[in-house]
Amino acid sequence: MAATAETPNEHPLPPHAVRLEDQGFTGLGEAFWNLPQAVLVEHALGRGEGQLADSGAAVFRTGTYTGRSPQDKFIVREPGSEGEIAWGSVNRPVESEVFDRLLGRVQEHLQGRPVYVTDTFAGADPEHRLAVRVVCERAYHALFAHQLFLKPSAEELGAFRPEFTILAVPDFKADPGRDGTRSEVFILVNFARRMVLIGGTLYAGEIKKSVFSILNYLLPRRGVMSMHCSANVGDAGDVAVFFGLSGTGKTTLSADRRRHLIGDDEHGWSDSGVFNIEGGCYAKCIRLDRTNEPEIYGAIRFGTVLENVVLDPETRGCQFDDASLTENTRAAYPIEYIPNYVPSGRAGHPKHIVFLTCDAFGVLPPLSRLSPEQAMYHFLSGYTAKVAGTERGLGAEPSATFSACFGEPFMVLPPQRYAELLGQKMRQHGTQAWLLNTGWTGGGFGEGRRIPLPYTRAMVDAVLSGRLDEVPLKTDPIFGLRHPLSCLGVPETILEPRSAWADPILYVEAARRLAGRFRKNFERFGGISPVIAEAGPLISG
Numbered sequence: 001m002a003a004t005a006e007t008p009n010e011h012p013l014p015p016h017a018v019r020l021e022d023q024g025f026t027g028l029g030e031a032f033w034n035l036p037q038a039v040l041v042e043h044a045l046g047r048g049e050g051q052l053a054d055s056g057a058a059v060f061r062t063g064t065y066t067g068r069s070p071q072d073k074f075i076v077r078e079p080g081s082e083g084e085i086a087w088g089s090v091n092r093p094v095e096s097e098v099f100d101r102l103l104g105r106v107q108e109h110l111q112g113r114p115v116y117v118t119d120t121f122a123g124a125d126p127e128h129r130l131a132v133r134v135v136c137e138r139a140y141h142a143l144f145a146h147q148l149f150l151k152p153s154a155e156e157l158g159a160f161r162p163e164f165t166i167l168a169v170p171d172f173k174a175d176p177g178r179d180g181t182r183s184e185v186f187i188l189v190n191f192a193r194r195m196v197l198i199g200g201t202l203y204a205g206e207i208k209k210s211v212f213s214i215l216n217y218l219l220p221r222r223g224v225m226s227m228h229c230s231a232n233v234g235d236a237g238d239v240a241v242f243f244g245l246s247g248t249g250k251t252t253l254s255a256d257r258r259r260h261l262i263g264d265d266e267h268g269w270s271d272s273g274v275f276n277i278e279g280g281c282y283a284k285c286i287r288l289d290r291t292n293e294p295e296i297y298g299a300i301r302f303g304t305v306l307e308n309v310v311l312d313p314e315t316r317g318c319q320f321d322d323a324s325l326t327e328n329t330r331a332a333y334p335i336e337y338i339p340n341y342v343p344s345g346r347a348g349h350p351k352h353i354v355f356l357t358c359d360a361f362g363v364l365p366p367l368s369r370l371s372p373e374q375a376m377y378h379f380l381s382g383y384t385a386k387v388a389g390t391e392r393g394l395g396a397e398p399s400a401t402f403s404a405c406f407g408e409p410f411m412v413l414p415p416q417r418y419a420e421l422l423g424q425k426m427r428q429h430g431t432q433a434w435l436l437n438t439g440w441t442g443g444g445f446g447e448g449r450r451i452p453l454p455y456t457r458a459m460v461d462a463v464l465s466g467r468l469d470e471v472p473l474k475t476d477p478i479f480g481l482r483h484p485l486s487c488l489g490v491p492e493t494i495l496e497p498r499s500a501w502a503d504p505i506l507y508v509e510a511a512r513r514l515a516g517r518f519r520k521n522f523e524r525f526g527g528i529s530p531v532i533a534e535a536g537p538l539i540s541g
Contacts, residue, residue, distance in 0.1 A: 017160045020117070020135070025107065029114040032142070034157060037303045040116075040146060043139035050140055054316040056302030057331070059309055060140050062202040065185065066308050066326035068209060069201055070409050072185040078192040081217070086414040098180040099190050103197060105179065109172045116142035119160045120149035122211050124345030125275040128224055128268055132211055133162035141168050144204040144305050147332050149211070150279035150345070164194045164214055170202045189213060204307065204332065208282060209410055212266050215277060217412040225269035225421045228407030230254035231262040231276070233347040239274055240464055241267070243406040244356030245384045246328075249438045251283040252453070253356070253460055255295035261341045269350070269425055276345035281338065285309065285331045288320040292453045299337035306331055349429040352463055354436050360385035360400050362440035362448040363511040365476060365483035365497055366490070367459045369468070372426065373535035374481070375433035380419050380525055381518060381536070382406045385439060400514075402521040416527060434463055435481065442500040444510060451494065458489030478511045479518075480538045515539055 020031060035043065041058050044050055050060035074094035075085060085091050116136050123129030134145040152160060173184035185200035187210060196210045212228070219226040229243045230250040239262070244250045251264040263276030264283065283296050285306070290297045300306070300318065307330040310322035320329070335341045355378050357364065370378065382403040404415035411418060426433065438456055442448035462468045462484075473482040474496075483495060493500050501507040515537035522528075522536060 017119070017158065018162060020115075023162075023165060025110075025135070027107075027111045029110075029112045032114065032116045032139075034117065034119055035142065035146075037143070037146060040139055040143040041303065043116075044143055047139055049138055051311060052316065053300075053306065053309075053311055053318050055300050055304075055318065057300050057304040057306045057318070058140070058143065059306040059311055059318075060202070061325065062204075062307055065201040065203045067203060067328045068205055068409070069183075069185045069187070069203075072182050072200075073187040074181075074189070075412070076188060076190040076192065078190070081191040084221075085217075085412055090408055091412060094180065094188060096190070096192070099188050099193070099197070102174065102179050102181070102186065102188065103167075103195075106167060106169050106172055106197060106199065109169060110137065113137060118142050118145040118149075119152060119157060119162065120145060120279075121152055121156075122149055122215060122277050123268060123275065124150060124277070124279075125268065125270055125272065127272075128219060128222065128270055128275070130211075130215060130218065131161060131163045133160075133165045134168065134207060135165060136168040136207075137171060138168070138202070140202075140305065141170070141204055141207060143303075144332050145207060147303065147305060147334050148208055148278055148280040148282060164196070164211075166196045166198065166207055166210055168198045168207055170199065172199045174200055191217065204305070205282065205330065208278075212277065213410045213412055215266075215268070216410055219268055220413055220417055220421055223271070223421070225418065225425055226277075227267045227269060227422075228265070228405065228410060229267055230264045231267050231274050231347070231350070232256060232259040233262060233342065234259050234464065237348055238351045238464065239347045239349060240352045240354065241274065241350045242354045242356055243379070245382070245403055245406055247284060248356035248358045248384055249456065250356060251281060251296065252293055253354075253456065255293070255338055256457075256460075257295060257339055259340065259464075261335065261338050262345060262347050263335065273346060273348040274350060276335070276342075278335075279345070280332060280334045283331045283333075284328065285320055286323055286327050286329045288331075295338050296331065298339075299333045300331055301333075301337065304331055304333040304337070349425070350431050353426065353431055353433045354460070354463065355379065355406065355433065356436050356438055357383050358385045359383075359437045359439035359514075361444045361510050361514050362442060362501075363444075363497055363507060363514055364435070364437045364439070364479065365481055366437045366441065366451055366455070366494055367463070367487070368435040368476075368481035368483045369473060370433040370435055370481075371535065372423070372433070373532050374435075375426065376419055376423050376532045377522070377535040378435055379406070379422060380404055380415055380528070380532075381521060382408060383518065383521075385445075400517070402517070416525060436460070441494055441497060442502070448500070455490045455494055459487055461489075462487050478508070478515050478537060478539045480536070512539060
C-alpha cells in the first residue's frame with residue numbers, strides 16, 4: 001500500500017497545509033492523508049482489522065475495551081486552564097511531565113510505522129468550529145473519524161491548520177509504574193499543547209468524546225452552550241433538543257422521518273441558534289429493529305463502521321440481538337445516511353428541550369412538563385440509568401446514576417457554568433422543557449417492563465405538535481412533577497406511574513427512595529439559587 005515512483009500516493013499532503021514534521025512527529029512510516037471512504041475500507045479490511053458484513057458495513061471488534069474507560073482519562077494541569085477546570089473524579093489531573101514522557105514513548109512506538117491522518121472540523125457553525133487533526137495507526141480509526149466529523153472542502157484542506165491534534169495508538173500499552181497512568185489505557189488531554197493522547201484501547205468512542213470534552217471547555221468561554229444532545233427541526237422551523245446519556249434514546253427519537261435531523265449527539269447553541277458539532281452519528285445498535293428504528297437500520301450500509309456487532313459466520317449477516325461481546329454495540333455513519341437530515345447542520349433556537357432519563361426504578365412519570373426552575377434542577381441532576389457495557393465496570397443490570405448536565409463525564413467546567421448558560425438561553429428564547437422517562441413502568445428493572453418505544457414516540461409527537469398545550473396536568477405528590485392526564489396513543493395507566501404498579505405501597509416506597517437520592521445528590525451543588533434547589537422532589541426518605 002506504500003506509494004512508489006510508479007504508483008504515487010493519490011492523496012498527498014496539500015503543499016500549504018501543516019505537516020506532521022511541523023508538529024514534531026518525525027521518523028514515522030508512510031502517512032496516508034485524508035483517504036476517501038472506499039480506500040479506508042480497503043485498507044482496514046486488507047490489514048485484517050475487521051470484516052465486511054453482508055450489508056456492506058465494516059465490522060470491527062475492540063477486544064477488552066468495549067466502552068469508554070472514564071477512570072483512565074486525565075487532563076494535564078497547566079497554568080492556562082487549571083483555574084477553570086472542575087477537578088475531581090471526572091477531571092483527574094496529571095502533570096505535564098507525565099504527558100511529555102508518554103508522548104515521547106508513543107513517538108518511539110510509531111517510528112517507521114504507517115499512520116493515517118484525517119483532517120476534520122468540529123462545529124457546523126463556521127464562527128465556532130474547531131480544526132481537528134486525527135493521527136492514528138489503525139485504518140479503522142481513520143474511517144471512524146472520516147465518518148463522525150465534518151469534512152473540509154478541497155480548498156480548506158489546502159490551508160488546513162490543526163487547532164487540536166488527537167493521536168490514537170491502540171497498539172501501545174502504557175506501563176502504569178513507568179508512565180504514571182492508572183492502567184495500560186490512557187486518555188490524556190493537554191490544553192496547553194492542544195493535543196490528546198489515546199492509547200491502549202481500540203474503542204473509537206474515545207476519539208469522539210475527546211473532541212467533545214475539548215469543546216466543552218472552549219465553547220462556554222465564548223458564550224456558546226455546548227450540549228450532550230440530539231436535535232431535529234420541523235418543517236415550520238421548530239427546533240427540538242433531546243438531552244440524555246447513552247442508551248436513553250437521543251439517537252432513536254431524533255431520527256424521525258417526519259422531521260429533519262440536525263445531529264444525534266453533540267451540539268452548540270450560539271446567538272444564531274443550534275449547530276451540530278459532528279458530521280456523523282454514533283448509534284447504539286443492540287437489538288436494532290427495522291420496524292421501530294428504520295432510519296438507523298437503513299444507515300447500516302457501505303462505509304458504516306460497526307463495533308462489536310456479531311456476524312453470522314456463514315452469511316455475514318448482522319446479529320443485532322447478540323450481546324455476547326457487549327451491550328454497547330455501535331454504528332458510526334455519516335449523517336447523510338439518515339433521510340431528511342439538515343445539510344448545513346444548523347437551525348434556529350429550540351422551541352422544546354426534552355431531558356431523557358431511563359428510570360430503572362419505574363417510578364418517574366413517562367412525561368412531565370417542567371417549570372424553568374425544575375428544568376435547571378433536572379439538568380443539573382441528570383438522573384438516568386447506565387446500561388451494562390456502555391462503560392467498563394458496570395454489572396449485568398442498569399445502574400442508577402446522576403450525571404450533571406446529562407453528560408458529566410465530558411464536562412470540563414463546573415456544572416453550574418453550563419446550567420447558568422442554558423437557563424439564560426431558555427429564558428431569552430422562551431424554550432419549554434420536558435422530562436421524558438424512557439425507562440421502566442409497572443415496577444423496576446426485573447419486575448416491570450421497559451416503556452414501549454411506540455408510546456414514547458407518541459409522547460414526543462404530542463409535545464412537538466403542541467397537542468399537550470391545553471391538556472390538564474396532574475402534580476405528582478412525591479416528585480412535584482406535572483404530567484399530562486391523557487396523550488393520544490398512550491394508555492392512561494402508562495401516564496400515571498402509580499396506577500401501573502400492582503402494589504401501590506411498593507410504588508410509594510420505591511418512589512420515596514429515589515426522591516431521597518435526588519435530594520442527596522443535589523447537596524453537592526454550591527451557589528445554586530434556592531428557588532432551583534427547591535424545585536426537586538417534595539418528599540423523600
